[in-house]
Amino acid sequence: MRIAMLCHRYLPHIGGVEIVVKHLASELARQHEVSVIAGALPREQRVSHEDSVKVHRLAALDLSDRFGIPYPLPLGPGMKGALDAVRNADVIHVHGSLYLTSAVAAAIARRREIPLIVTEHVGLVPYRRSALNALQRFAWRSVGDFVAGAASALVACGDRVARWMRDRYPRTPVHLVPNGVDCKRFCPLDDTRRLRARDTFGLPRNRTLALFVGRQSEKKNAKAVLEIPRDHFDLVVCGSERRVQADGVLDVGTLPYERMADLLGCVDFLVHAGVGEGFPLVVQESLACGVPVVLLWDPGYAPVIDRDAIRACDTLEQFRAEVLSLAVDHGAREKLRRMSRDYAERRWSWTATAAEYLRVYQSAVVQPDGAIA
Known part of the structure; x- marks a missing residue:
């Protein structure tokens, strides 16, 4: 054909x-x-x-x-x-x-x-x-x-x-x-590879890292994400040349797609607050990397992903609270990390x-x- x-x-x-x-x-x-x-x-x-x-x-x-x-x-x-x-x-x-x-x-x-x-x-x-x-x-x-x-x-x-x-x-x-999702390319990194990846991107080795990925668009809700207090984590932003300069914000700009698996694999969790999406591909790729996700929920996501596979939030206020909670709860992140990879492999290819x-x-x-x- x-x-x-x-x-x-x-x-x-x-x-x-x-x-x-x-x-x-x-x-x-x-x-x-x-x-x-x-x-x-x-x-x-x-x-x-x-x-x-x-x-x-x-x-x-x-x-x-x-x-x-x-x-x-x-x-x-x-x-x-x-x-x-x-x-x-x-x-x-x-x-x-x-x-x-x-x-x-x-x-x-x-x-x-x-x-x-x-x-x-x-x-x-x-x-x-x-x-x-x-x-x-x-x-x-x-x-x-x-x-x-x-x-x-x-x-x-x-x-x-x-x-x-x-x-x-x-x-x-x-x-x-x-x-x-390409589960061969997007896969969990062991501790050595995670640290090496952080070094490559110029990210701190010993801080909890949340990742925001999105182009410069109102519907991505970047402003709401940047307003979340960062006392217990650093926020890595990627996907646009924002040149953000703020305490606790690490702007890696726009990266080639070939490097995204390493970036996703070396952070502690992904935050996605966008609206008007079909279903965010970066969420699927994060789960394949064994990276927990805090997601602003849309009921239209239900046929694609189960709510309990991620930290689903119905409002930006809940989203903010979940980000702050997950940033300090290492045990919760590890539990989500273990189930995320298995979920992605079973659901998507x-x-x-x-x-x-x-x-x-x-x-x-x-x-x-x-x-x-």
């Missing part, structure tokens, strides 16, 4: 969607012909073969990324080859309904009658600023409805987004497909996720004689 997969950005640009697409494309490419088309910085524009995946990185202009809303607009060389990969595909799979590349792919799918699969990772995200909410609603009416309306099937990785799409697009099948996506593709790609491409 020839699969064309489109996303707004791709590694080495760091983000949850980029990482999901990387793992999914690599897994599917074991048996199928997979092309990835994504926006990139002009200096990164190229076509390459990575893990048997043909990657088209298109030079793109992105004026909104600095405001926490990535929206690359591809331009310049490489467009013809990328569009050919989309036109010649047996199935087109776009990640995110609102991007220009998704709209172009939807138009091609309609014109050439190619099955279109749309994975919506976040849906309608609630922001504090009314202008952002109004902009989102306009984007969904003008772009999102066109893309989702062309889809043979819709996919979400969390139940909140799945329910939202079922309500908005009742005539289109909606599948809940949780993301996987990219092989299983790719197999589920393949079933979605095959249900859409049916030949006139009833055979599957």
Whole structure:
């Protein structure tokens, strides 16, 4: 099967969607012909073969990324080859309904009658600023409805987004497909490797470390996390060039994805207070590393993870209290550490996720004689 997969950005640009697409494309490419088309910085524009995946990185202009809303607009060389990969595909799979590349792919799918699969990772995200909410609603009416309306099937990785799409697009099948995790790469570190990793990142050896991972976006609630008193722990922040300078805050900036397993493995627990998520991939990867998680709970997470696998909090006030409690309770952290790895191994794998996506593709790609491409 020839699969064309489109996303707004791709590694080495760091983000949850980029990482999901990387793992999914690599897994599917074991048996199928997979092309990835994504926006990139002009200096990164190229076509390459990575893990048997043909990657088209298109030079793109992105004026909104600095405001926490990535929206690359591809331009310049490489467009013809990328569009050919989309036109010649047996199935087109776009990640995110609102991007220009998704709209172009939807138009091609309609014109050439190619099955279109749309994975919506976040849906309608609630922001504090009314202008952002109004902009989102306009984007969904003008772009999102066109893309989702062309889809043979819709996919979400969390139940909140799945329910939202079922309500908005009742005539289109909606599948809940949780993301996987690479349990070989993301695994617990022994004491020697943990200390070595801390040294590599310039982190203190003898302090309790909490880790916050997230790009510069209002929905990540970084401000609320930074306001938690740090008398008994240091906070490591990662995922954006924030350049935070405050007592007890260690800013490691944006790291290559290849280094994230070591960073996760050397801290004592992860804190995630984001809202409007499908399901945070970094939570899955933390558990695979045997690292406890304090998570601001969304009821839509329930089909993906059990509440008792993490420290689940329904409000930011509870979140603050759990962080302070776990920071001083070594016994509780060790108990969670032992169960976290086992839970991740039992629940998630990219092989299983790719197999589920393949079933979605095959249900859409049916030949006139009833055979599957």
